[in-house]
Amino acid sequence: MTALPVxxxxxxxxxxxxxxxxxxxxxxxxxxxxxxLLGPNGAGKTTFALHCNGIHAPDEGSVTIxxxxxxxxxxxxxxxxVGLVFQGADDQLFMPSVREDVAFGPANLGLxxxxxxxxxxxxLAAVGADGLEDRAPHHLSGGExxxxxxxxxxxxxxxxxxxxxxxxxxxxxxxxxxxxxxxSLPQTQLVITHDLPFALELCGRAVVIDGGRVVADGPTxxxxxxxxxxxxxxxxxxxxFDPTVAIRTR
Amino acid sequence: xxxxxxxxLYRHGHSHVHRMAPQAKLxxxxxxxxxxxxxxxxxxxxxxxxxxxxAVVVAAAELPLGFVLRRLLVIVPFVGVALxxxxxxxxxxxxxxxxxxxxxxxxxAWNVLAKAGLGASISIVVAGTTxxxxxxxxxxxxxxxxxxxxxxxxxxxxxxxxxxxxxRARTAMLARGWVPRWLGDARPAASAAGVVxxxxxxxxxxVHAAMLxxxxxxxxxxxxxxxxSGTDWVLGMGVATAAAATAVVAVVTT
Numbered sequence: 001m002t003a004l005p006v007x008x009x010x011x012x013x014x015x016x017x018x019x020x021x022x023x024x025x026x027x028x029x030x031x032x033x034x035x036x037l038l039g040p041n042g043a044g045k046t047t048f049a050l051h052c053n054g055i056h057a058p059d060e061g062s063v064t065i066x067x068x069x070x071x072x073x074x075x076x077x078x079x080x081x082v083g084l085v086f087q088g089a090d091d092q093l094f095m096p097s098v099r100e101d102v103a104f105g106p107a108n109l110g111l112x113x114x115x116x117x118x119x120x121x122x123x124l125a126a127v128g129a130d131g132l133e134d135r136a137p138h139h140l141s142g143g144e145x146x147x148x149x150x151x152x153x154x155x156x157x158x159x160x161x162x163x164x165x166x167x168x169x170x171x172x173x174x175x176x177x178x179x180x181x182x183x184s185l186p187q188t189q190l191v192i193t194h195d196l197p198f199a200l201e202l203c204g205r206a207v208v209i210d211g212g213r214v215v216a217d218g219p220t221x222x223x224x225x226x227x228x229x230x231x232x233x234x235x236x237x238x239x240x241f242d243p244t245v246a247i248r249t250r
Numbered sequence: 251x252x253x254x255x256x257x258x259l260y261r262h263g264h265s266h267v268h269r270m271a272p273q274a275k276l277x278x279x280x281x282x283x284x285x286x287x288x289x290x291x292x293x294x295x296x297x298x299x300x301x302x303x304x305a306v307v308v309a310a311a312e313l314p315l316g317f318v319l320r321r322l323l324v325i326v327p328f329v330g331v332a333l334x335x336x337x338x339x340x341x342x343x344x345x346x347x348x349x350x351x352x353x354x355x356x357x358x359a360w361n362v363l364a365k366a367g368l369g370a371s372i373s374i375v376v377a378g379t380t381x382x383x384x385x386x387x388x389x390x391x392x393x394x395x396x397x398x399x400x401x402x403x404x405x406x407x408x409x410x411x412x413x414x415x416x417x418r419a420r421t422a423m424l425a426r427g428w429v430p431r432w433l434g435d436a437r438p439a440a441s442a443a444g445v446v447x448x449x450x451x452x453x454x455x456x457v458h459a460a461m462l463x464x465x466x467x468x469x470x471x472x473x474x475x476x477x478x479s480g481t482d483w484v485l486g487m488g489v490a491t492a493a494a495a496t497a498v499v500a501v502v503t504t
Contacts, residue, residue: 138407
């Protein structure tokens with residue numbers, strides 16, 4: 001049996017201040033699937049994302065990426081396989097130029113010279129950001145920053161992408177471009193978002209997380225059509241938005 | 251936060267000085283500044299030569315004179331202090347426009363003015379023709395310890411954001427009726443600065459997490475992307491040699 005790209009079992013994590021952010025989270029994601037992770041603020045979504053490549057270590061339970069458990073000594077390979085795109089693009093882009101930022105990950109993997117240049121060029125082309133190589137990250141627009149942040153992890157040729165609030169702060173055109181880029185990528189994707197129409201458009205499956213555990217898991221259209229579920233977990237569709245109509249017109 | 255494209259010090263251009271390898275430019279600038287600083291103050295002709303070389307470089311860099319002069323305003327505080335020296339220094343007095351001034355003080359003032367003016371102008375030309383990222387790249391090529399270039403790089407990268415956060419905190423305070431009048435009113439500004447400091451610290455943790463997730467293990471990977479040009483070194487060293495030779499001749503003859 002081939003191992004799933006992402007498998008999470010009974011994940012428990014408590015912050016040093018005593019806040020129990022994850023409380024027995026289970027999740028299995030097959031290859032190539034795009035899954036929206038929904039839920040209110042403070043539900044544990046970002047904490048979960050930080051477990052996917054070992055930034056946080058669980059108190060109990062496990063995360064496995066393919067055949068590797070997220071723990072030492074496999075962390076370097078796990079971090080290559082899982083591309084984590086942080087919520088604030090400014091935190092993700094820390095090098096003086098776009099080229100150096102995109103090269104940072106693959107260079108840490110030991111790539112140099114032509115192979116490194118090829119990785120940078122391919123990653124930037126994949127997000128439609130070719131031509132931005134020599135720009136300074138702080139001179140980019142919000143949409144450009146978000147796409148370059150995505151390129152910085154694509155350059156590591158990951159199998160799984162974990163995106164934390166990728167649409168926050170984007171204008172409608174920037175959001176549209178991001179949807180198109182993400183739809184064009186072959187990776188398994190976990191997308192944390194409060195943007196429910198975005199989740200519906202991008203992800204066939206959605207998982208609702210609340211109180212540090214999975215409280216609902218199913219087709220995105222079905223979950224978004226369940227008014228009671230949405231209300232119970234502080235989620236709201238935009239005014240006038242009907243997921244059944246949206247899914248028909250897609 | 252928008253996509254402001256304002257470089258703070260750099261002036262976009264395509265001159266040869268702009269295109270020159272940053273390490274050659276930085277080395278030439280460093281040698282020139284040392285040469286200016288070691289030139290004896292009495293060798294006025296040497297300062298004229300230094301200024302001549304600088305003028306040629308400014309012209310080659312296609313930097314408008316107004317641009318350089320405006321940036322030179324940064325040395326105004328030093329100029330202010332320098333202009334006081336002839337009034338307060340002791341020793342032999344000379345009469346200038348009916349005012350008794352110290353001869354030693356006049357030389358001291360000239361020394362500060364000439365050296366600060368030339369030294370700052372050299373930095374202005376380097377900063378005006380080299381993007382920040384290229385300056386860091388040049389320093390790395392010159393084997394400046396990576397820890398230093400890294401700190402400078404992070405500072406350049408995040409200073410803009412931190413300044414923006416401070417500006418937003420100030421706007422929020424003004425919007426709620428804060429009117430800064432005297433030192434006593436600085437308390438809210440100080441606490442806002444404290445908040446920005448804590449936020450920057452937290453940002454540092456987030457950046458570190460982002461670095462770890464891209465395989466960072468404690469040492470920065472070397473990212474060689476450009477090739478050094480021999481011509482650039484010849485030109486850079488030409489300028490540096492002219493400055494150094496002037497200084498040496500001035501020291502020997504004075």
